[in-house]
Amino acid sequence: MGIRRNGNVLRAAAALLAGGTAALSAAACGIADAGEKSVVGRSDLTIGVNTDQPGVGSRDGGTYTGFDIDVAKAVASELHVTGSHIRFVPVTSGTREEQLDPKAKGKAEKVDMIVGSYSITPERKLKVTFAGPYYVAHQDILVRTSDAASVKSVHDLAGRRLCRVAGSVSYSRVHDELGVPTRRVDVKAQEGYAACLKGLTGRSLDAVSTDNLILAGLAAKAVGEGDKVQVVNAPFSDEPYGIGLRKDDVDGCEQVNKAITKLYQNGTLPRLLHKWFDPAGLKVTTTVPQFEGCDES
Numbered sequence: 352m353g354i355r356r357n358g359n360v361l362r363a364a365a366a367l368l369a370g371g372t373a374a375l376s377a378a379a380c381g382i383a384d385a386g387e388k389s390v391v392g393r394s395d396l397t398i399g400v401n402t403d404q405p406g407v408g409s410r411d412g413g414t415y416t417g418f419d420i421d422v423a424k425a426v427a428s429e430l431h432v433t434g435s436h437i438r439f440v441p442v443t444s445g446t447r448e449e450q451l452d453p454k455a456k457g458k459a460e461k462v463d464m465i466v467g468s469y470s471i472t473p474e475r476k477l478k479v480t481f482a483g484p485y486y487v488a489h490q491d492i493l494v495r496t497s498d499a500a501s502v503k504s505v506h507d508l509a510g511r512r513l514c515r516v517a518g519s520v521s522y523s524r525v526h527d528e529l530g531v532p533t534r535r536v537d538v539k540a541q542e543g544y545a546a547c548l549k550g551l552t553g554r555s556l557d558a559v560s561t562d563n564l565i566l567a568g569l570a571a572k573a574v575g576e577g578d579k580v581q582v583v584n585a586p587f588s589d590e591p592y593g594i595g596l597r598k599d600d601v602d603g604c605e606q607v608n609k610a611i612t613k614l615y616q617n618g619t620l621p622r623l624l625h626k627w628f629d630p631a632g633l634k635v636t637t638t639v640p641q642f643e644g645c646d647e648s
Contacts, residue, residue, distance in 0.1 A: 390463050390596060390603040396432045398423045399442035399450055399462035399595075403543035406568025406627050407468055415439045418564065418627040422485055423466035425619055426594065429610035442467050445518030445540030448478045451597050464603075465595035468562055470520055471643055480600050481593030482607035484640045485620065488562035489586035490524050493569060495551065496579040502558065505531060505587045511557035512536045514547035521561040524588050533558075544569060552578050562590050567631035582631075591640065604645035615639040 390396060400419055401408035408419040420439070427437050442450055446459040447469060453461055468488070471481045494502045501507060505525055513533040515522035517540040525531050536556040538546040548569045550556040559566065566582045573580045594611075596603045614620045621637035628635050 388597050389600045390430060391606050393430070393432060393463070395436045395438070396427050396430070396464065397438045397440055397460075397462045398427065399447065399465035399467055400439050401443075401467040401543070402441045403545040404468060404565045404568055405572040406631070407565050408466075409568075410441065417568070418623055419466045419468060421623050421627075422614075422620070423464075425614050425623075426466070426485075426607060426610045429613060430606060443518060443540040443543060444516055447518070447595060448475065451479055451595055453597070463597070464607075467595075468565060468590075469593055469595050470562075470590040471593040472520060475595075476643075478598060480596045480598055480604050480645065481643055482596060482604040482645070483593040483611055483642060484591035485594060485611045485614075486564075486592045486624070487636065487640050488564045488590040488592060490521060490560060490588040490590060491563040491566055491586050492583040493548075493551065493559040493561075493566045493580055494557065494583060495554075496581050498557065499581055499583065502583055504583075504585045505529060505560070508533050508558055508560070510534065512555075514538055514544075514550060514556050514559045516540060516543055516547065516561075519561065525560050529587065548573055548580075551580055554578065562592075563633060564628060567628055567633050571631055591643065593643065601645045608642055608645065611642075612639055 400415060400423060402410040404417065406417055408417040424437060427433065440460045440462050442462065442465055446457065447465055449455040449457045450459050450462045451465060471484060492502060492505060492508065508525060509532050511533055513522060513525060513535060515535050516538050522535065526533050536550060544559065544561060544565060547559040551559055552573055559569065563582065563586060570580055570582055594607050624635040624637060
């Protein structure tokens with residue numbers, strides 16, 4: 352009987368040792384779902400990005416390109432994560448909060464941070480901790496060149512068919528906040544602004560409203576695809592692009608803010624802005640934006 356009890360003790364000790372080793376291994380690999388909340392001190396990062404915004408965030412096969420992609424890599428590098436230790440995962444306007452919340456139910460893959468034209472809003476701050484902004488974009492309008500003479504401001508969209516991407520704030524900025532009586536054309540979140548552009552050049556809708564950085568990329572992509580399009584250049588809102596982190600990751604927020612400041616000061620972010628948006632004729636701001644703060648509210 353003594354030997355049997357000793358055997359049980361040995362087996363229990365072995366199980367505890369194995370469990371501890373597995374836990375240490377998970378932490379060493381930077382697995383967020385192993386209980387880690389902050390992006391600080393991680394050896395690997397899974398970063399959510401858009402895939403349907405040329406010039407900002409797009410994917411061709413397995414290759415991700417755009418301003419946000421370069422910003423994500425630069426920020427991750429400041430957090431000491433580089434190369435193959437950075438993994439990009441597609442996000443959409445409708446799934447971002449779900450993908451940042453490890454407890455949320457849903458099929459979309461979980462991420463550690465999001466760099467994806469993610470405007471900071473009071474509603475989103477209830478679920479997400481935002482670092483930054485790393486840039487303040489402005490809502491504008493994309494129309495067919497043949498209609499440009501009759502659309503000089505957002506109020507000229509009255510009665511016109513305006514694209515609405517599920518989960519995006521762009522349509523509500525025009526219709527709800529400014530009270531412009533547009534005709535809504537819905538696009539699924541997973542189809543995104545690529546579908547809006549297709550509708551615009553194919554004449555199934557009349558305008559696309561969203562951040563000017565995104566519109567510039569869409570206009571460049573539209574060259575040779577049906578009707579010509581152009582940005583109206585009539586901005587009507589400020590859209591502070593934040594880096595989304597898991598709720599209450601204050602340490603991560605503070606470190607990412609330090610990274611953003613450094614990337615402006617050493618010329619990295621100004622260079623990326625000119626690289627991606629000078630060809631579209633956009634005038635970009637190259638000074639550090641006013642940060643929102645890293646409170647836990």
